[in-house]
Amino acid sequence: xxxxxxxxxxxxxxxxxxxxxxxxxxxxxxxxxxxxxxxxxxxxxxxxxxxxxxxxxxxxxxxxxxxxxxxxxxxxxxxxxxxxxxxxxxxxxxxxxxxxxxxxxxxxxxxxxxxxxxxxxxxxxxxxxxxxxxxxxxxxxxxxxxxxxxxxxxxxxxxxxxxxxxxxxxxxxxxxxxxxxxxxxxxxxxxxxxxxxxxxxxxxxxxxxxxxxxxxxxxxxxxxxxxxxxxxxxxxxxxxxxxxxxxxxxxxxxxxxxxxxxxxxxxxxxxxxxxxxxxxxxxxxxxxxx
Amino acid sequence: xxxxxxxxxxxxxxxxxxxxxxxxxxxxxxxxxxxxxxxxxxxxxxxxxxxxxxxxxxxxxxxxxxxxxxxxxxxxxxxxxxxxxxxxxxxxxxxxxxxxxxxxxxxxxxxxxxxxxxxxxxxxxxxxxxxxxxxxxxxxxxxxxxxxxxxxxxxxxxxxxxxxxxxxxxxxxxxxxxxxxxxxxxxxxxxxxxxxxxxxxxxxxxxxxxxxxxxxxxxxxxxxxxxxxxxxxxxxxxxxxxxxxxxxxxxxxxxxxxxxxxxxxxxxxxxxxxxxxxxxxxxxxxxxxxxxxxxxxxxxxxxxxxxxxxxxxxxxxxxxxxxxxxxxxxxxxxxxxxxxxxxxxxxxxxxxxxxxxxxxxxxxxxxxxxxxxxxxxxx
Ligand SMILES: Nc1ncnc2c1ncn2[C@@H]1O[C@H](COP(=O)(O)OP(=O)(O)OP(=O)(O)O)[C@@H](O)[C@H]1O
Ligand SMILES: [Mg+2]
Numbered sequence: 001x002x003x004x005x006x007x008x009x010x011x012x013x014x015x016x017x018x019x020x021x022x023x024x025x026x027x028x029x030x031x032x033x034x035x036x037x038x039x040x041x042x043x044x045x046x047x048x049x050x051x052x053x054x055x056x057x058x059x060x061x062x063x064x065x066x067x068x069x070x071x072x073x074x075x076x077x078x079x080x081x082x083x084x085x086x087x088x089x090x091x092x093x094x095x096x097x098x099x100x101x102x103x104x105x106x107x108x109x110x111x112x113x114x115x116x117x118x119x120x121x122x123x124x125x126x127x128x129x130x131x132x133x134x135x136x137x138x139x140x141x142x143x144x145x146x147x148x149x150x151x152x153x154x155x156x157x158x159x160x161x162x163x164x165x166x167x168x169x170x171x172x173x174x175x176x177x178x179x180x181x182x183x184x185x186x187x188x189x190x191x192x193x194x195x196x197x198x199x200x201x202x203x204x205x206x207x208x209x210x211x212x213x214x215x216x217x218x219x220x221x222x223x224x225x226x227x228x229x230x231x232x233x234x235x236x237x238x239x240x241x242x243x244x245x246x247x248x249x250x251x252x253x254x255x256x257x258x259x260x261x262x263x264x265x266x267x268x269x270x271x272x273x274x275x276x277x278x279x280x281x282x283x284x285x286x287x288x289x290x
Numbered sequence: 291x292x293x294x295x296x297x298x299x300x301x302x303x304x305x306x307x308x309x310x311x312x313x314x315x316x317x318x319x320x321x322x323x324x325x326x327x328x329x330x331x332x333x334x335x336x337x338x339x340x341x342x343x344x345x346x347x348x349x350x351x352x353x354x355x356x357x358x359x360x361x362x363x364x365x366x367x368x369x370x371x372x373x374x375x376x377x378x379x380x381x382x383x384x385x386x387x388x389x390x391x392x393x394x395x396x397x398x399x400x401x402x403x404x405x406x407x408x409x410x411x412x413x414x415x416x417x418x419x420x421x422x423x424x425x426x427x428x429x430x431x432x433x434x435x436x437x438x439x440x441x442x443x444x445x446x447x448x449x450x451x452x453x454x455x456x457x458x459x460x461x462x463x464x465x466x467x468x469x470x471x472x473x474x475x476x477x478x479x480x481x482x483x484x485x486x487x488x489x490x491x492x493x494x495x496x497x498x499x500x501x502x503x504x505x506x507x508x509x510x511x512x513x514x515x516x517x518x519x520x521x522x523x524x525x526x527x528x529x530x531x532x533x534x535x536x537x538x539x540x541x542x543x544x545x546x547x548x549x550x551x552x553x554x555x556x557x558x559x560x561x562x563x564x565x566x567x568x569x570x571x572x573x574x575x576x577x578x579x580x581x582x583x584x585x586x587x588x589x590x591x592x593x594x595x596x597x598x599x600x601x602x603x604x605x606x607x608x609x610x611x612x613x614x615x616x617x618x619x620x621x622x623x624x625x626x627x628x629x630x631x632x633x634x635x636x637x638x639x640x641x642x643x644x645x646x647x648x649x650x651x652x653x654x655x656x657x658x659x660x661x662x663x664x665x666x667x668x669x
Contacts, residue, residue: 082469108477181528182353195353
């Protein structure tokens, strides 16, 4: 692994992988590597939280293991599950053998019958520390958060039938949340914290340019300026960076070199995602934003 | 304690002092964070002021609010020199101690009881007495009845919370099959899953948002209602609570049974224009705009406790409530006036609200509050 002795080195390395990071985020990643502490990223949708973890794994040239959270996510889906079909088959096959029930039991509750889910995978990596992305943690419920707390402190998992499995290589952990609910203080205290906000004009232009290198400078500037103004409105769904990229892409695909009245009318749907918002922006007209 | 960086002698000492400074001003900075800070600020981070600040910020903060506070504290500690620093004596901070001079009428209502009083008061009143108090309108409670009523209220609310919680747990029987246990057992039947084990149903987390009117007209009721909200919190761990009169205040974090007093004084301190009318519409609007994104997810139940007497624009009440209702599972409005004989919801605000309310009930005495148990348990 390349050594990252300065946040600037990280900014540079991320830029090479098409990710635009500011100094604050780079410092947070720098500390994640240095202190080996999990990093909690919060912020509105579409500002590059998930992408941070993806690009970090590229940077470290290591595996990315992703756990997508949802309401009702439980240990069986997040940590491990027994392969019941395989177990049943094995029991059938052993029928008539003279093994004792204890022996049979020991046999079917073994590594070969274990289905590793993301969290278990992340602590049993064979060669080097992976990046573990726990995405949208605010969607899971509190019980799961409590479980996670244990994992993040000890990096071990205990399986009643097998005993405790300890991490061979401690994963680099990135957690993300849209803040639809507050995470517990206990969890937050285990983590470094960074808030990613909507980018300012310059940063957003840099991002779009990275993703769409062929974009005309004038179109780039216009598109981003529009989006920045949209974000000042009371919209029901704020456009994230991904929407900005989508919009610029559609405009390019349609052959527009600038955002004129027609372009505006025709493509508004790729930047605004709710009918209500489109109506609101339409009624104010393009003039209100240029 | 060293108050500012210039008073310290080494960077280690400064960082330790800054940690203490940050903690005393409301950031959750403990030994672990201090150690992390000491460990991380070496090399590059020491030579560049911006990086140094970012690093400490990443370690010390846990929310956008923290980050804003941090920025201020950082300037105060590291970048301000003694001559231009305004010394503010005894300035209590963030959630710090309560100022003494709070609205007298509210403090009176608080009366500062502890749980021991509840124990002591256990056999104050017999069954008949309890019944009578349960049905007495809160606004008609005289000095003599106030104490026993509080005791009873505390007890009944507690029981209600326990029952609500228990009801959610009693659902083994028809839950999904617990494959692990079933397979284990099937070993002795040659793999036939003869005994099925089941998991308990995962109770779905129901979230509750409470909006309590603490304006002048609600004065007599506010205290009991607040206690009631505290009891609800025992059941709904994800409860979010707000109080409003002319402006809206979020009190979710303050809401702990033994800190009711603090809540009451905080409210009365912060609610400017205590008796300056009630802006229900504007407050509901603020709620929807400012907190809607964060709290109205996953269709929560929204409980509004208010008499609907509004001095703002009644249309606003309807509009705001419409927005809220769209995203809520249920909107429940409990109105103390509804217990009055002959009351009709004619007040402008209340009228405008009716179309967007799923349950409209009274909240004038203990009995009516306890009714809510039924509404909530099958919600
Ligand atoms: N700083 C950035 N540099 C490069 N691309 C970015 C940046 N920020 C956002 N993007 C682009 O925006 C898209 C959306 O980002 P991402 O999915 O990571 O957002 P998110 O914050 O995880 O959103 P959500 O909260 O909705 O999950 C990415 O695919 C990426 O193309
Ligand atoms: Mg994401």
